[in-house]
Amino acid sequence: MPDQHSQDEKTGALVSTDAPQFQVAAKNPKRIEKVAALTFFVSLVAFAGFGAAFWQNASNAMLGGTLGVGFLGFGAAMVIWGRYLTPRGPFEEERAMMATTREQHDEIVADFVVRGRVAFGRRGFLGAMLAASGAVFGIVALFPLVRSLGPLPKKSFYHTKWKRGSYVSTVDGRRLKASDLTEGSLATVFPENDLGGALSQTVLIRVQNGGSVVTMPGRETWGPEGYVAYSKVCTHAGCPVGLYEQLTKQLLCPCHQSLFEVTKGGIPIFGPAPRPLPQLPLYVDSSGYLRAQADYDEPIGPGFWERGGTA
Amino acid sequence: MIDRLFTWFDNRLAISRSGRHLLNKIFPDHWSFMIGEIALYSFIVLLATGVFLTLYFVPSGQDVVYHGIYAPFDGQTMSAAFKSTLDLSFSVRGGLLMRQMHHWSANIFVGSIVVHMLRVFFTGAFRRPRELNWFIGTTLMILAIVNGFLGYSIPDDLVSGTGIRIAYSILESIPFVGSYLATLLFGGVFPGNGSIIPRFFILHVLIVPLVIFGLLGAHLGLLVKHKHTQFKGNGAREDNVVGAPMWPTFMIKTTGFLFLTTAVTVLLGAFVQINPIWLYGPYIPFHVSYAVQPDWYMGWLDGALRVMPSWELHLPGHMIPNVFFPAVLLPGITFNVMMAWPWIEAAFTRDDREHHILDRPRDRPVRTAVGAAVLAFYFVLFGASATDVLANYLSVSLNVVLLSFRVLCVVVPLIVFPVTYKICTEMSHTKGAGKRKQYNIIVRGEDGGYSAVPTEAYAGYRHEVLEPIDVDSVDLSGVMGEPEPTGTAGVYQIPRDYR
Numbered sequence A: 001m002p003d004q005h006s007q008d009e010k011t012g013a014l015v016s017t018d019a020p021q022f023q024v025a026a027k028n029p030k031r032i033e034k035v036a037a038l039t040f041f042v043s044l045v046a047f048a049g050f051g052a053a054f055w056q057n058a059s060n061a062m063l064g065g066t067l068g069v070g071f072l073g074f075g076a077a078m079v080i081w082g083r084y085l086t087p088r089g090p091f092e093e094e095r096a097m098m099a100t101t102r103e104q105h106d107e108i109v110a111d112f113v114v115r116g117r118v119a120f121g122r123r124g125f126l127g128a129m130l131a132a133s134g135a136v137f138g139i140v141a142l143f144p145l146v147r148s149l150g151p152l153p154k155k156s157f158y159h160t161k162w163k164r165g166s167y168v169s170t171v172d173g174r175r176l177k178a179s180d181l182t183e184g185s186l187a188t189v190f191p192e193n194d195l196g197g198a199l200s201q202t203v204l205i206r207v208q209n210g211g212s213v214v215t216m217p218g219r220e221t222w223g224p225e226g227y228v229a230y231s232k233v234c235t236h237a238g239c240p241v242g243l244y245e246q247l248t249k250q251l252l253c254p255c256h257q258s259l260f261e262v263t264k265g266g267i268p269i270f271g272p273a274p275r276p277l278p279q280l281p282l283y284v285d286s287s288g289y290l291r292a293q294a295d296y297d298e299p300i301g302p303g304f305w306e307r308g309g310t311a
Numbered sequence B: 001m002i003d004r005l006f007t008w009f010d011n012r013l014a015i016s017r018s019g020r021h022l023l024n025k026i027f028p029d030h031w032s033f034m035i036g037e038i039a040l041y042s043f044i045v046l047l048a049t050g051v052f053l054t055l056y057f058v059p060s061g062q063d064v065v066y067h068g069i070y071a072p073f074d075g076q077t078m079s080a081a082f083k084s085t086l087d088l089s090f091s092v093r094g095g096l097l098m099r100q101m102h103h104w105s106a107n108i109f110v111g112s113i114v115v116h117m118l119r120v121f122f123t124g125a126f127r128r129p130r131e132l133n134w135f136i137g138t139t140l141m142i143l144a145i146v147n148g149f150l151g152y153s154i155p156d157d158l159v160s161g162t163g164i165r166i167a168y169s170i171l172e173s174i175p176f177v178g179s180y181l182a183t184l185l186f187g188g189v190f191p192g193n194g195s196i197i198p199r200f201f202i203l204h205v206l207i208v209p210l211v212i213f214g215l216l217g218a219h220l221g222l223l224v225k226h227k228h229t230q231f232k233g234n235g236a237r238e239d240n241v242v243g244a245p246m247w248p249t250f251m252i253k254t255t256g257f258l259f260l261t262t263a264v265t266v267l268l269g270a271f272v273q274i275n276p277i278w279l280y281g282p283y284i285p286f287h288v289s290y291a292v293q294p295d296w297y298m299g300w301l302d303g304a305l306r307v308m309p310s311w312e313l314h315l316p317g318h319m320i321p322n323v324f325f326p327a328v329l330l331p332g333i334t335f336n337v338m339m340a341w342p343w344i345e346a347a348f349t350r351d352d353r354e355h356h357i358l359d360r361p362r363d364r365p366v367r368t369a370v371g372a373a374v375l376a377f378y379f380v381l382f383g384a385s386a387t388d389v390l391a392n393y394l395s396v397s398l399n400v401v402l403l404s405f406r407v408l409c410v411v412v413p414l415i416v417f418p419v420t421y422k423i424c425t426e427m428s429h430t431k432g433a434g435k436r437k438q439y440n441i442i443v444r445g446e447d448g449g450y451s452a453v454p455t456e457a458y459a460g461y462r463h464e465v466l467e468p469i470d471v472d473s474v475d476l477s478g479v480m481g482e483p484e485p486t487g488t489a490g491v492y493q494i495p496r497d498y499r
């Protein structure tokens, strides 16, 4: 009955505290009080239990179980209290619209402009100097702050630690010989100056027992004695491409399931990876050690703006 | 005694003059208004458990050798961050509980923010004058997701380390500035010079929470200024708010609710394992982790990375990498449209009036259908983050699963939109849709005639609903007695000497 309300406003009538809205919400407050008190008691016991459990260094389940039941009881009792043992309501309050009146608007604008004009009118040059000085400070402050965070990328995205003659070694520094891997097996290898390196990590696969593996025209010498090596950093988002499917001769990236063809230049055949895995050219030296002919001939891993290059 | 204390403060802070509005603030009784409270309270739980964790967590990527309780890692080299997380889980008393509570409440925090946001969206609560608060709210959601990711990253386990690796690649993919951003943030090309864990740590425990705290203050301040929205009915109008007052009803209920939220978090932390980093092991860049999922609120991003076809944009001498599209462009567009939605909608509806009465979703079929379609799209992406698991589980090839998801994320929203639209229009044309059914029972009267009598839809249904009364218009006579002058309140006393 909105009319009733405006009536009240007009006459300014006050609402008596005897009004039903002010009475306790519960039909039977005594019973509710008992329920709430019991619930508080449960929480009290549980909190004490938590103290004992903590003292005894009990299990996680005991600690959390007691504490959780404690909070549960405490919270439930308060919700019961707040729901049933408070004034029944409903109450209302007035709400003014946010929009202001034309006069209010004009008044504040006037204050702002009138006093402001004394300070800022005809002080354009001063303002420009303030802005200029502030800007210089801003730029200068930004410089050491940002610049000291880390080195600029420079050429670091283009090279790994592999170079001509690098021995192919395992993470604990053991140089691998051509005779070390059996057909179909795989090892994660590094150059000796970067064992465990996140960027030079490379998968070495013995695809077949001998003969050279030519994965692409122009790579006739890259795969000696049945070995091939690819960068282990996925060209999609950089996860280690570590799952080798021996039957199909494919490498799988565990992160978003890109599949790469090991015998066909590491081209991606499934999933989101956009580019082939870069291949590391290998040779076997006169003592039978596997070594790199050179660094990768393209940046490894995911793409970046300056990379350009081929699809 | 209490009154004297109050008077002392009152005479210095003028509480009586300004505080009354706060005591009298009205909170509408509708369950959907509690969701925001859950978000607020889980933030409190996060602060409390987070402070506990900082007492033991060592934010350092430095290598140490583990000789702790957890035997499988004895003698293994790992980062100090990972070791301290193991210690928190195994040797700090109550540490595992706190860790698991912290992680669970992070999930509840983001979850309740998202649901809260959906209720604001679908009921049109973002319309004038509340556009700014919608903007602050979306910012809060993004910050919550970001801070969740940061926190998830700092234990430096195999799963989170892989996440950091992907984050680096996403940063690197941004045109023009990507490689600079990546090397500056990480202190060098991946994995950087060991500063990423300490940097993520300080962002996680100080900087982002501080910003969240500030924005939360603004969010609630605006809430008080604008007052709550409300649904129509029981005396609710555009120019009033109907419900329960802050004091005492809401105060007691909401404090209870704080403890209930805490209780749920504690019980989850006690009985449901989350992020068992000891099963993953320390992060080693060349180790493979598989069948692991990020926290759910990052799942859509993972899914988007998976369903994106293997395209890249090649320009002369430059390129835009594949991950840029699903991981930067997609969220960028989504979040920007989300933030601008109040203005976008107003531009279409040409409705620039103030609104304090909420819409029922069915009465705004276009908005509801747009929301549902976007939501469906993100649900599909979320599902796509489990392509490998699904392929295993259903024993179909990954190929089939991936292709279906690529199709689904286009088709599902296209189906959801018209279907939602139709449901809305049907519902708003049907009288009483969504109301509880009131069955009639046939009774035989004394005179032998039969009549149909409606039953209660639920106990107490339609039991005398009272008129709302104005909180400010209470008759105090007979309650407070004769007014007495209280001290010198409100009286200017100028000492003689100064006259």
Ligand code: HEM
Binding pocket: B046, B047, B049, B050, B051, B053, B054, B057, B085, B088, B099, B102, B103, B106, B109, B144, B147, B148, B149, B150, B151, B152, B153, B154, B155, B204, B205, B206, B208, B209, B212, B274, B275
């Ligand atoms: C603003 C919301 C916050 C969210 C969403 C959040 C989320 C997370 C998550 C998901 C973790 C990983 C926990 C795990 O190991 O399973 C975490 C760890 C951590 N958080 Fe937070 N957090 C928040 C605020 C805070 C605050 C305010 C502090 C400190 C005052 C803090 C301190 C920590 C610490 C020290 C860790 C690492 C210890 C560990 O992982 O066990 N967090 N956070």
Ligand code: FES
Binding pocket: A234, A235, A236, A237, A238, A239, A253, A254, A255, A256, A257, A258, A271, A272, A273
């Ligand atoms: S990182 Fe390899 S598929 Fe995404």
